[in-house]
Amino acid sequence: MALIGRALLILGLLVSIYGVGASLYGARTGRREWVASGRRAVYALAGLMAIAFAILEWAFLNNKFSFNIVASGSSTTTPTIYKAAAVWATQQGSLLLWVLLLSLWSSLILFLSRRKVREIAPYATAVLLGFSTFFTALMILAANPFRTSASPPAEGAGLDPLLRHATMMIHPPMLYSGYTMLTIPFAFAVGALITGRTGxxxxxxxxxxxLAAWLCLGVGIMLGARWSYTELGWGGYWAWDPVENAALMPWLLATAFLHSIMIQEKRGMLKRWNLSLILGTGTMAIVGTFLVRSGILSSIHAFVSDPALNISFVALIGTMLIGSVGLMIWRRDGLRSEARLDSLLSREAVFLLQNLVLVALALVIFWVTFFPLISEAITGTQVSVGPPAFRPFVVPLALILVLLSGIGPIIAWRRVTLRNLRHSLAFPFAAGISALVVLLVVLGPSHGLALAMFSIGSFVIAAVGQEFWRGTRARHAMSGERAPVALLALVRRNRRRYGGYVVHVGVAVALIGVAASTSFQHSHYATLSPGQSSKIDGYTVRYVKPTVEATSAKLSLGAVLSVSKGSHHVTTLDTRHELYPSQDPSLGPIGRFFNGSDESRVGLQSGFTRDIWTVVNPSLQPLQGLISQGDQLFTRLEAQAMPKVAKLPPAQQQAALAPLWQFRDRAIAELVSRYASHPWPVTFLLIVSPLVMWLWIGALIVAGGALIALWPVPYLARLRARSTEYTGGPASMPAREPAGVA
Known part of the structure; x- marks a missing residue:
C-alpha cells in the first residue's frame, strides 16, 4: 500500500504540472478544450489525493508501523478516534491533508465558475495547480508520508497526549480549510490582473x-483557544504564540477584504486596495502554513524544523510577493477607481477606516511575532517577546475596531446628514453611556480599557438591535406580518446584510468576555495536603482527596476539590495529571512510565457569570527513590530472563515474558498507589475568571452570522434583487446589500 501511495503522489505531481501547462496554453491560444483539460486535471488531482489520504488513514487505523509516520505518531493503545486524527498531527500527513483540501476546494470553485469569468479562470487554475505542484513535490522530496521501514517496531510512539482532545479532531482541518480556500480568491485576483479584467x-x-475561508479560520482559531484553555494547564486561552498569530493575521486581512469589496461592488472604488488585500491575505495564508512547519519561532504548535522545507517555503513566499507586486505595478493604470469618496460621513468611509485598523492590527502582530528573527538579523541576538509586547498596540486598535463595527450598520452609503446621524446614534450612544455609568458605579474607575470595551460593546449591540427593530417594523407595516414572521422574512431576504450584523454582535460579545476574563481574573498557586483549604475571590477551595489510576496506557495522579462560598457548596472539581510511558529504554524499565509525555486534565466549572478553574501539579520527588530501586531490580530480572527467552521460537517469546511484564505492572501500580495511601502536599493553580463563557458564546454567534450570510439566496429572491438593481433606487437606501460581513 505504501508503494501505491508513493505512486499516487508522483502521479499527482505529473497531473498538476500538466494542468498548469494545459491551462496556460489554452488561455494564451484561446483553445477552450485545453482550458477544460486543465480544469479536469484539478478534478483528477482531487481523486488521486483522496485515495492517497484514504491509504494513510487505513495505515493509522490498522497499526501499520512499517509506515514511519504511523510508528512515530500512533500506537496500539491510542484510541481509534485519535488514530484517525493522528494523520494530520504529523508533518507529512498534514501536508497531504493540505493538498487534498486545496484540490477539493479548487475543484468546487472551478466547477461552479466553469461558465463564468472564462478569461480569468484558466490563469486561476494554473495558480491553484502551481500551489499543488509545490506541496506535492515537497512531499515527494522532503516529507513523504509513505516512507516505510524494513524492520518496523512492535509498538508505536503514540500520539502526543496534548493532542488527545476533542477539538484537535477538527481544529487543524478547519485551519487548513481556511488557508487553502484563501488561495482561491488569491488565484482569481492573479488571473484578473493578468487579463486586465479587474472589475x-x-x-x-x-x-x-x-467568506467560507474566513469562517473556517475563525472556527479553527476558537477551537485552538478552547483547547489551550482546557488542555494546556496554564489557565488562559490566548498566549500570542507565533502559530496562533499565524492564523489570526490572515483572518484579520480577510475581514478587511470582505468589507472593502462591498465598496468596490457598490461604488466601483478601491480596486487597487482590494487586489492588494487579497494578494497579501493569500500570501499570509502560506506564511501561516510555513510557521507551523518551520519551527523557526518557538511554539508549542510547531513541527520540528526542517531546513529543506524552510528554504522551499521562503522561495514560495518570495515568489508570491514579487509576483504580486509586479502584477500590481504592471496594471496600475487600469486600477483607478470609478468614483471618489463623497463624504467622511458615509458607510464607505467607515469601512475604509475599519480596513486601516484591521491592517494595522495585522502589521502590529506581524512585527511583534517576527521581532525575535528581526532582532537576530540586525544585532545577532534573538530578543524574546511575550504577551505584554502586544497589548499596548492591540487593545486600543481593538477598541476602535469594535466602535466602527457599531457605526457601520447605522450610517448610509455615499453621504449622511448630521441630523440623520444624530437620530441613528441616539439610542446606541445612550446604551453605551448607560452601561459605562453603571459599571463605574459598581466596579469603580479601575481597569479603564475593560470598561471602555464593555461600553463600546453595549453600543454595538444596541446599534445592531436598532437596525433589526427598524427593519422588522418597516416590514410589519408593509405586509401586516407578525413581528417574529416579519423578522424571519427580513433576514431571509437580506441574508448577507443581516448575517453580517449578527457577526458584529458576536465579535462585541466575545471581546466583552475577553476584557472581563483578563482584567478581573483572580489566580494563585496553593500547595495543599488532603483536608486543607485555600481562598480565592470569596470562594473556599478544599482538597478533599487524591485519586489514582494505573493502566498499561497511562498513569493518573489526580485530586478531588470541593468549592464553596460561605456555607453554600458551589461545585466539586476533578483534576488529574496523566503520565504516558516513553519508548526510550535509557529511562529505565520503571522510570520510562513516569518520564514520558504528560498532560493536565483541568477541573472546570463554567457558568454565565464566571468560571472556576484548577489544575493539579503533583511532584514525583517522593517516589524517585522507589522508582530507582525498581529500575535496578527489573534491569537485573530482564538480564536474567532474556538469554533464556532468546532460545525460544519467536511465537513463544512474548508468552514467556508475560509473567515478568505482569510483575512489572503490579509494581508500578503499587508505586502509584502510594500517592493516595501516603499522600504528600501537591500544588494547585486556582483561577476564577468572570464571563469567560461569553467568549465562546460570542464565537458561536459569529459562526451563526457567517452561516446566515453564506446561505444561498433562493432563486426567485435573486431575480427580484437583480430586477430592483436594474430599475434603480434611492442612493442612500440601496435595494440590495452586497455580500460580505457588514
Missing amino acids: AEWIQVTRRFA
Whole structure:
C-alpha cells in the first residue's frame, strides 16, 4: 500500500504540472478544450489525493508501523478516534491533508465558475495547480508520508497526549480549510490582473469562498483557544504564540477584504486596495502554513524544523510577493477607481477606516511575532517577546475596531446628514453611556480599557438591535406580518446584510468576555495536603482527596476539590495529571512510565457569570527513590530472563515474558498507589475568571452570522434583487446589500 501511495503522489505531481501547462496554453491560444483539460486535471488531482489520504488513514487505523509516520505518531493503545486524527498531527500527513483540501476546494470553485469569468479562470487554475505542484513535490522530496521501514517496531510512539482532545479532531482541518480556500480568491485576483479584467466579476465568483475561508479560520482559531484553555494547564486561552498569530493575521486581512469589496461592488472604488488585500491575505495564508512547519519561532504548535522545507517555503513566499507586486505595478493604470469618496460621513468611509485598523492590527502582530528573527538579523541576538509586547498596540486598535463595527450598520452609503446621524446614534450612544455609568458605579474607575470595551460593546449591540427593530417594523407595516414572521422574512431576504450584523454582535460579545476574563481574573498557586483549604475571590477551595489510576496506557495522579462560598457548596472539581510511558529504554524499565509525555486534565466549572478553574501539579520527588530501586531490580530480572527467552521460537517469546511484564505492572501500580495511601502536599493553580463563557458564546454567534450570510439566496429572491438593481433606487437606501460581513 505504501508503494501505491508513493505512486499516487508522483502521479499527482505529473497531473498538476500538466494542468498548469494545459491551462496556460489554452488561455494564451484561446483553445477552450485545453482550458477544460486543465480544469479536469484539478478534478483528477482531487481523486488521486483522496485515495492517497484514504491509504494513510487505513495505515493509522490498522497499526501499520512499517509506515514511519504511523510508528512515530500512533500506537496500539491510542484510541481509534485519535488514530484517525493522528494523520494530520504529523508533518507529512498534514501536508497531504493540505493538498487534498486545496484540490477539493479548487475543484468546487472551478466547477461552479466553469461558465463564468472564462478569461480569468484558466490563469486561476494554473495558480491553484502551481500551489499543488509545490506541496506535492515537497512531499515527494522532503516529507513523504509513505516512507516505510524494513524492520518496523512492535509498538508505536503514540500520539502526543496534548493532542488527545476533542477539538484537535477538527481544529487543524478547519485551519487548513481556511488557508487553502484563501488561495482561491488569491488565484482569481492573479488571473484578473493578468487579463486586465479587474472589475467586480472575480469578486462575485470568489466572494463566498473568501467568506467560507474566513469562517473556517475563525472556527479553527476558537477551537485552538478552547483547547489551550482546557488542555494546556496554564489557565488562559490566548498566549500570542507565533502559530496562533499565524492564523489570526490572515483572518484579520480577510475581514478587511470582505468589507472593502462591498465598496468596490457598490461604488466601483478601491480596486487597487482590494487586489492588494487579497494578494497579501493569500500570501499570509502560506506564511501561516510555513510557521507551523518551520519551527523557526518557538511554539508549542510547531513541527520540528526542517531546513529543506524552510528554504522551499521562503522561495514560495518570495515568489508570491514579487509576483504580486509586479502584477500590481504592471496594471496600475487600469486600477483607478470609478468614483471618489463623497463624504467622511458615509458607510464607505467607515469601512475604509475599519480596513486601516484591521491592517494595522495585522502589521502590529506581524512585527511583534517576527521581532525575535528581526532582532537576530540586525544585532545577532534573538530578543524574546511575550504577551505584554502586544497589548499596548492591540487593545486600543481593538477598541476602535469594535466602535466602527457599531457605526457601520447605522450610517448610509455615499453621504449622511448630521441630523440623520444624530437620530441613528441616539439610542446606541445612550446604551453605551448607560452601561459605562453603571459599571463605574459598581466596579469603580479601575481597569479603564475593560470598561471602555464593555461600553463600546453595549453600543454595538444596541446599534445592531436598532437596525433589526427598524427593519422588522418597516416590514410589519408593509405586509401586516407578525413581528417574529416579519423578522424571519427580513433576514431571509437580506441574508448577507443581516448575517453580517449578527457577526458584529458576536465579535462585541466575545471581546466583552475577553476584557472581563483578563482584567478581573483572580489566580494563585496553593500547595495543599488532603483536608486543607485555600481562598480565592470569596470562594473556599478544599482538597478533599487524591485519586489514582494505573493502566498499561497511562498513569493518573489526580485530586478531588470541593468549592464553596460561605456555607453554600458551589461545585466539586476533578483534576488529574496523566503520565504516558516513553519508548526510550535509557529511562529505565520503571522510570520510562513516569518520564514520558504528560498532560493536565483541568477541573472546570463554567457558568454565565464566571468560571472556576484548577489544575493539579503533583511532584514525583517522593517516589524517585522507589522508582530507582525498581529500575535496578527489573534491569537485573530482564538480564536474567532474556538469554533464556532468546532460545525460544519467536511465537513463544512474548508468552514467556508475560509473567515478568505482569510483575512489572503490579509494581508500578503499587508505586502509584502510594500517592493516595501516603499522600504528600501537591500544588494547585486556582483561577476564577468572570464571563469567560461569553467568549465562546460570542464565537458561536459569529459562526451563526457567517452561516446566515453564506446561505444561498433562493432563486426567485435573486431575480427580484437583480430586477430592483436594474430599475434603480434611492442612493442612500440601496435595494440590495452586497455580500460580505457588514
